Amino acid sequence: DAGVIQSPRHEVTEMGQEVTLRCKPISGHNSLFWYRQTMMRGLELLIYFNNNVPIDDSGMPEDRFSAKMPNASFSTLKIQPSEPRDSAVYFCASSGDSSQETQYFGPGTRLLVL
Amino acid sequence: AQSVSQHNHHVILSEAASLELGCNYSYGGTVNLFWYVQYPGQHLQLLLKYFSGDPLVKGIKGFEAEFIKSKFSFNLRKPSVQWSDTAEYFCAVNNMFSGGYNKLIFGAGTRLAVHP
Numbered sequence: 001d002a003g004v005i006q007s008p009r010h011e012v013t014e015m016g017q018e019v020t021l022r023c024k025p026i027s028g029h030n031s032l033f034w035y036r037q038t039m040m041r042g043l044e045l046l047i048y049f050n051n052n053v054p055i056d057d058s059g060m061p062e063d064r065f066s067a068k069m070p071n072a073s074f075s076t077l078k079i080q081p082s083e084p085r086d087s088a089v090y091f092c093a094s095s096g097d098s099s100q101e102t103q104y105f106g107p108g109t110r111l112l113v114l
Numbered sequence: 115a116q117s118v119s120q121h122n123h124h125v126i127l128s129e130a131a132s133l134e135l136g137c138n139y140s141y142g143g144t145v146n147l148f149w150y151v152q153y154p155g156q157h158l159q160l161l162l163k164y165f166s167g168d169p170l171v172k173g174i175k176g177f178e179a180e181f182i183k184s185k186f187s188f189n190l191r192k193p194s195v196q197w198s199d200t201a202e203y204f205c206a207v208n209n210m211f212s213g214g215y216n217k218l219i220f221g222a223g224t225r226l227a228v229h230p
Contacts, residue, residue: 105157
């Protein structure tokens with residue numbers, strides 16, 4: 001398996017622009033997670049899905065952030081409008097259903113908002 | 115709410131020194147425990163995990179961790195570190211009731227720097 005795939009790997013944009021991050025989970029995994037990592041705040045869980053349904057979005061910073069999972073093989077995280085404080089590395093991870101399943105992380109998208 | 119504490123934020127060691135990174139969690143019930151490693155510029159990768167059975171768990175690259183239920187701890191150890199172990203290490207916990215499914219609670223991470 002190719003593992004969790006994320007695109008783009010790097011994104012540089014200007015404040016106010018819309019940013020869309022993409023994730024393809026490992027085939028067969030039912031759970032998908034979006035994390036944000038910064039030096040100041042460490043690793044934060046933004047939202048997670050199970051069977052394409054958002055289960056917990058309490059970590060989403062504000063209304064500028066939205067996430068969708070239209071099918072089992074694709075998810076997006078959108079920031080509109082983007083702000084410089086959104087600059088971070090965004091990781092997607094996927095796993096099976098059980099609490100004893102390992103979460104597998106994607107390579108991340110490094111976002112810089114100027 | 116559950117929490118995971120990693121008391122050492124930065125650790126600096128020389129090659130061949132022994133390593134122990136602390137991890138404590140707050141939940142008192144049955145837990146599943148994980149250690150992840152993030153090498154510079156890379157994503158998180160699983161080092162080892164504990165679900166049940168022998169509380170001493172062996173992982174990849176010579177790492178091991180010991181689950182001590184009475185101390186709510188899951189410390190990571192390696193007898194002799196190498197320069198290539200320079201990375202950030204994350205402890206994580208979940209349980210059957212952590213919001214369901216497989217939601218992990220991560221610690222803040224410990225940055226390890228190994229000098230040749």
